[in-house]
Amino acid sequence: MAYSTLTDLKALVPEATLIKLSNDQGGATAIDAVNIASAIAQADREIDGYVGVQRRVPLDPVPGLIQTISGNLAIYNLYRRRSLVPETWESQRKSDVALLVKIAAGQISFGSDAKPAAPPQQALAHSSKKTLGGSGGLLEGY
Numbered sequence: 001m002a003y004s005t006l007t008d009l010k011a012l013v014p015e016a017t018l019i020k021l022s023n024d025q026g027g028a029t030a031i032d033a034v035n036i037a038s039a040i041a042q043a044d045r046e047i048d049g050y051v052g053v054q055r056r057v058p059l060d061p062v063p064g065l066i067q068t069i070s071g072n073l074a075i076y077n078l079y080r081r082r083s084l085v086p087e088t089w090e091s092q093r094k095s096d097v098a099l100l101v102k103i104a105a106g107q108i109s110f111g112s113d114a115k116p117a118a119p120p121q122q123a124l125a126h127s128s129k130k131t132l133g134g135s136g137g138l139l140e141g142y
Contacts, residue, residue, distance in 0.1 A: 003066050004070035008067060009071055021075075046100075047070055050100035054103060069096045069100065076089050
């Protein structure tokens with residue numbers, strides 16, 4: 001399940017912009033759904049990389065903050081396809097990544113009902129005290 005949709009992207013930029021960013025055909029009049037889906041999937045993988053530290057991913061249901069970040073990052077990814085990212089979207093990406101870093105650090109709650117990720121398993125080991133000399137010592141036999 002994607003964290004954002006084409007409808008979310010249309011709320012961020014005009015449809016004509018999405019056509020220019022997603023469709024590689026000259027004079028195109030339609031959005032290329034494959035490139036849109038790829039930009040969203042790339043954004044969601046990045047989000048999962050950060051959020052996965054605190055929660056099980058993929059998130060379901062998708063919290064509003066995550067949906068917004070996904071849409072923003074997808075638009076950035078579409079601009080990046082053209083190698084010309086406007087300063088506004090560069091700045092937005094930096095803000096979104098800063099939020100994701102805070103989420104990963106547990107400094108921001110993003111309203112998810114998802115269960116926390118399982119804590120890492122710890123291995124405990126115990127060994128007896130070793131001596132250098134004498135019977136059973138590390139140097140026995142030398």
